[in-house]
Amino acid sequence: MKILLTNDDGVFAPGIITLSSFLVSSGHQCTVVAPDRERSSVGHAITLHRPLRMWQIPAGPYTAECSVYACDGTPSDCVVLALEEAVPSPAMVVSGINRGPNLGDDLTYSGTVSAAMEGVILGCSAMAVSLNCNEKEPEHYYETAAAVAVSLLDFLRDSPQAPGVLLNVNVPNLPLHLVKGVKITRKGVRLYEGKVTRLKDPSGRDYFWVSGRPEDQLVEGSDVWAVANGFVSVTPVHMDMTHFPSIETLTSGGAEKVNFK
Ligand code: MN
Numbered sequence: 182m183k184i185l186l187t188n189d190d191g192v193f194a195p196g197i198i199t200l201s202s203f204l205v206s207s208g209h210q211c212t213v214v215a216p217d218r219e220r221s222s223v224g225h226a227i228t229l230h231r232p233l234r235m236w237q238i239p240a241g242p243y244t245a246e247c248s249v250y251a252c253d254g255t256p257s258d259c260v261v262l263a264l265e266e267a268v269p270s271p272a273m274v275v276s277g278i279n280r281g282p283n284l285g286d287d288l289t290y291s292g293t294v295s296a297a298m299e300g301v302i303l304g305c306s307a308m309a310v311s312l313n314c315n316e317k318e319p320e321h322y323y324e325t326a327a328a329v330a331v332s333l334l335d336f337l338r339d340s341p342q343a344p345g346v347l348l349n350v351n352v353p354n355l356p357l358h359l360v361k362g363v364k365i366t367r368k369g370v371r372l373y374e375g376k377v378t379r380l381k382d383p384s385g386r387d388y389f390w391v392s393g394r395p396e397d398q399l400v401e402g403s404d405v406w407a408v409a410n411g412f413v414s415v416t417p418v419h420m421d422m423t424h425f426p427s428i429e430t431l432t433s434g435g436a437e438k439v440n441f442k
Pocket of ligand 1: 189190220221222279280293
């Protein structure tokens, strides 16, 4: 398959380098177009008010079979530029492997998932891949996530997804033999305790950190539940965010008769 590979951790992040080498050794034609620096949590932003640059970089840590471009924009900028300038009509846009999970509502903040969304909006099949690791863990099993991604690509080649649907894949941070299998999941609920921390700068003025401890609602069948139980979570994400039942309740409830004149 001809694959456009991108991420939001930057072009030299270990996740994207590992995935590119697994893709190439599985016979895929892989072109990387990724941000020149960390762009995590930028969501679906695109750059409209300054010029963008994209340049080819020497293979470096990548295998020589892989063409690699850096871009000074966001992950979604990378997809837009790549599809016009570097990889027209790929069979698949793959984003990742992200350092850390993209579970629950966090997928709306995620540059990783947004890059896959951009691919879907532009008419491509797309998959986002994230490793459920954190900074405190000594081992980050990117090879596990790369092996899972390659196997899912093989499956998708024979079973393409409906237009407008991307797969949000989250992989437990475990050696491959300890992963229990794949669960097809729904978006779960992950809330953050203590999301805003107020501190003082050296001048005594307040400043703030947005972070917090994730608190998952481990409902069976959700993405957070699957990875917490050692499964790969595969959530089909649809671009149409319309809440269809509310069309009926709003209409029959008189919302179209609101008087504003
Ligand atoms: Mn990231």
